[in-house]
Amino acid sequence: MDSRVHIYCGEGKGKTTAAVGLAVRAAGCGRKVLLTRFLKTDHSGEVAALGLIPGISVTPCEKSFGFFFRMTDEQKKEAAVYYTELLDMTLRKAVDGAFDLLVLDEIMAVMNYGLVREETVRDFITGRPSGLEV
Structure with missing residues (x-):
């Protein structure tokens, strides 16, 4: 495998900032980037800026379910269906679109x-196309 897997996790700020920085850097080097956001809608500052950068495609997260700890069991089920569909669509798009970098924010x-x-995530990462950085 001639690509890397980056994992940004933990409490507090910095995960999305690091991932966005990686995406901008890749696009600046002429690479094709797919960025999909989970848990966040498009109402945050980086989305508008990313849309202006050639080579970066941002998959919208159109539904917000609020904080997990405040969700009802029914909302958790609905969120699971939504995010599973979003992930499946993103993974197909990453392969079919011949992207160089896939960012799965959150x-x-x-x-x-x-x-x-x-x-699903682990199997995709281990079997990802050659050259796809995640």
Whole structure:
């Protein structure tokens, strides 16, 4: 495998900033970037800026379910369906679109909350196309 896997996790600020920096750097080097956001809608500052950079495609996260600890069981089920579909669509797009970098913003939190299957993410990463950085 001739690419890297970057994992940014932990409490507080910096994860999205690091991932966005990686995306901007890759696009600046002529690479094709797909960035998908989980847990966050497009109402944050970096989305507008990323849309202006050639080579970066941002997949919108159109639904917000609020903080996980405040969700009802029904909202958690709905969120799991939504985020699983978003992940599946993103992974297909990453392969079909011949991207060089795939950013899954907040995927670790979504996995930790049980809203997507860890196996799906792990299997994709281990079997990803040659050259796809994640």
